[in-house]
Amino acid sequence: MRRSPYRGGVLIIDTATYEAIVDHARRDHPDEACGVVAGPEGSDRPARFIPMLNAAMSPTFYEFDSGDLFRLYKEMDSRDEEPVVIYHSHTATEAYPSRTDINLAQEPGAHYVLVSTRDGADSPSYDGPVEFRSYRIIDGEVTEEEVQVVAAYPAE
Incomplete structure (x- = not known):
């Protein structure tokens, strides 16, 4: 599979997905919202919005239900997808x-x-x-990256 032009220090996300994440965060407030945006393996392109249930049902902590997460990873694997975005909200910070x-x-x-x-x-x-920020977190090191919201992805 060829490497996507989206790899790098920037998250490029389409408007519909950006708005879906923000809407989910607002809807679940005062609890933290959480979810995944899957995309084709190796593409770095968020394509399929998957809101998840915060099993902790907490305003200060989120937790994916282990059964739901297992099913999601099996589904992504069968569709040749990977988690491109993992999101959650902070309700007071x-x-x-x-x-x-x-x-x-x-x-x-x-x-x-x-x-x-x-x-x-x-x-x-x-x-x-709305404070919407993206990070890469690798081996405990946090690096903030630019977020670019686009109306649609360019053709590859």
């Missing part, structure tokens, strides 16, 4: 990985997206900017 988030990050090829729903950003009528 900035969109920066906590120590727990860093310790749980086990996908070195994934973009870890955080959305903050603090200070009223959880409301659909909120018209201010």
Whole structure:
């Protein structure tokens, strides 16, 4: 498989997926929302939005249900997909990985997206900017990367 032009220090995400992640974070507030955006293996292109249930049902912690996660990985494997984006929200703090988030990050090829729903950003009528940030987390090292929201992906 050829290497995608999207590999590098930037997350390129389409508007529909960006909005779906933000909407999920707002909908699950005051609990943290979580999910995955799968994409074709090796593409680094977020393509299939998969909201997950926060099994912890907590405003300060998220946890994927182990059975749901197992089924998701089996499904991605059968579709030749991988987790391109792993996202969750922070309900009362900035969109920066906590120590727990860093310790749980086990996908070195994934973009870890955080959305903050603090200070009223959880409301659909909120018209201010939404804190939507992306990171690479590899061996405990956090590197923030640029996020580019595009209307559609260019043809390959």
